Amino acid sequence: MAVFSVATVVAATGIGLLGGVFRWLLEQAETQRAALMVWAHGSGVGWLVPVALVAGCATIGHLFTRLAPRASGSGIQDVEAVWHEQEELPGTAVLPSRFLGGLAAIGSGMVMGREGPSVHLGSTIGAEVGRWFRLSDYERKLLYTTVGGAGLAVAFNAPVGGALFTIEEVTKSFRVRVMLVTLMSTSVAVWVSRFIIPDRPDFAVGPVASPGVGALPVYVVLGLVAGVAGVVYNALVMQLLRGTDRMRLNPTGRAAIIGGLIGLLLWVDPLAAGGGSQIAQTILSGQGLALWTLLGLFAVRFLAGPLSYASGTPGGLFAPLLALGALLGAAFHALALALGGAAAAELLGQSPVPFALVGMVALFTASVRAPMTGIVLITEMTATASLTLAMFAAAAAALFMTTALKGRPVYDSLRDRMLQLRGVPSRTV
Numbered sequence: 001m002a003v004f005s006v007a008t009v010v011a012a013t014g015i016g017l018l019g020g021v022f023r024w025l026l027e028q029a030e031t032q033r034a035a036l037m038v039w040a041h042g043s044g045v046g047w048l049v050p051v052a053l054v055a056g057c058a059t060i061g062h063l064f065t066r067l068a069p070r071a072s073g074s075g076i077q078d079v080e081a082v083w084h085e086q087e088e089l090p091g092t093a094v095l096p097s098r099f100l101g102g103l104a105a106i107g108s109g110m111v112m113g114r115e116g117p118s119v120h121l122g123s124t125i126g127a128e129v130g131r132w133f134r135l136s137d138y139e140r141k142l143l144y145t146t147v148g149g150a151g152l153a154v155a156f157n158a159p160v161g162g163a164l165f166t167i168e169e170v171t172k173s174f175r176v177r178v179m180l181v182t183l184m185s186t187s188v189a190v191w192v193s194r195f196i197i198p199d200r201p202d203f204a205v206g207p208v209a210s211p212g213v214g215a216l217p218v219y220v221v222l223g224l225v226a227g228v229a230g231v232v233y234n235a236l237v238m239q240l241l242r243g244t245d246r247m248r249l250n251p252t253g254r255a256a257i258i259g260g261l262i263g264l265l266l267w268v269d270p271l272a273a274g275g276g277s278q279i280a281q282t283i284l285s286g287q288g289l290a291l292w293t294l295l296g297l298f299a300v301r302f303l304a305g306p307l308s309y310a311s312g313t314p315g316g317l318f319a320p321l322l323a324l325g326a327l328l329g330a331a332f333h334a335l336a337l338a339l340g341g342a343a344a345a346e347l348l349g350q351s352p353v354p355f356a357l358v359g360m361v362a363l364f365t366a367s368v369r370a371p372m373t374g375i376v377l378i379t380e381m382t383a384t385a386s387l388t389l390a391m392f393a394a395a396a397a398a399l400f401m402t403t404a405l406k407g408r409p410v411y412d413s414l415r416d417r418m419l420q421l422r423g424v425p426s427r428t429v
Helices: 003-039 048-067 076-083 094-108 116-130 136-158 160-169 177-192 213-246 251-268 277-283 291-309 318-348 353-368 372-384 388-404 410-420
Strands: none
Touching: 003 048, 003 116, 003 136, 003 177, 003 251, 048 094, 048 116, 048 353, 048 388, 076 116, 076 136, 076 160, 076 410, 094 116, 094 251, 116 177, 116 318, 136 160, 136 251, 136 277, 136 353, 136 372, 160 372, 213 291, 213 318, 213 353, 251 291, 251 318, 277 291, 277 353, 291 318, 318 353, 353 372, 353 388, 353 410, 372 388
8 A cells, every 4th residue: 555655646746747837838828829819910921820820730739649549639538448447558658649749739729628638648647657666457547547637636726626527527436545546646736736837726706696596597597508508519529520530531631621720710719719718717707798709609619629629639628618618608698688688687697707607517517427526626716616506506407408318428428439449349337
């Protein structure tokens, strides 16, 4: 047990450092990308700059997956497959492929998130450290899984959310050893990462009052709408992936074309591309966007996220999904005020922020089927605990709707596709 504990601390320190640097570099890339867009709009070359940039970076990102095919996409489904003994532990080639390929693709403005690569980076470090310490196969698998959750915690500066994700979504286990290793790895990783990235919530949100009892049924309706949206979103992700699987075009060329399309989108409106933190922060700052603007951005990002994921470059689904949830919640609030007038404004308030936060939880629940993780994650990322009851109500409604519509959790579907492409028999878990 002592050797295993030391290995856990070493692995957690590794993802704390690597995950912290990964996040810091992506934040710098976002700042530089914004400056480049300002320059491009004032220059003669115009739209060619973002198109060439994102197409080139998507190409680079995909080329890294040639080095390690398991570095493609999110990585969370790979972690789940290893835990369920459907796949073997990966090699160390995943580390440079995930890190450098993710920096290129996500940093350039693809509609993908940093959390998937961060999870897979942590998992791979855990497996490799387990090999260094000559741990058993089960202990290496346990490190692979739990240190991956620590990677998620580092990606969002959300230790409780990262730990809960490991327990609720990946292992679905509350065994003492799993919980102990999860708590150890997460706490060490986040502590180490704070020497690199500031200890502050991902989103700056002002004080939010708890909704009145009369408003709760409206949040339930939002949850039902998010349930439908989540099922459609998951279906679109899988449909575009299957469509690209059937294409005869070279996969790297396909990534370049998709990158070029996202680059053009970045030129038209920077809020429509990227991981989504900028548009989410805009809404959570209380800036009132017109209903048609919210609906337009929602529709564009609803398609751009699955399209970016279909490129096969390293990148996750979480961050774009949370941005979509914020847009959905804000649009729902604006529509309710437009239809209900003064009475709705009195009942629901003028600020879209509560509905944006609850919308993030509801859509996450509908897509991933991890409601407790979603609630805790958003609470930590925004340092806002006054909407817990509304979040529970909306998450329950979203979960009910996805179950009624027979929607599958997105990572279950992605895992089945991954195993099918690798020729590995899929077993129900």
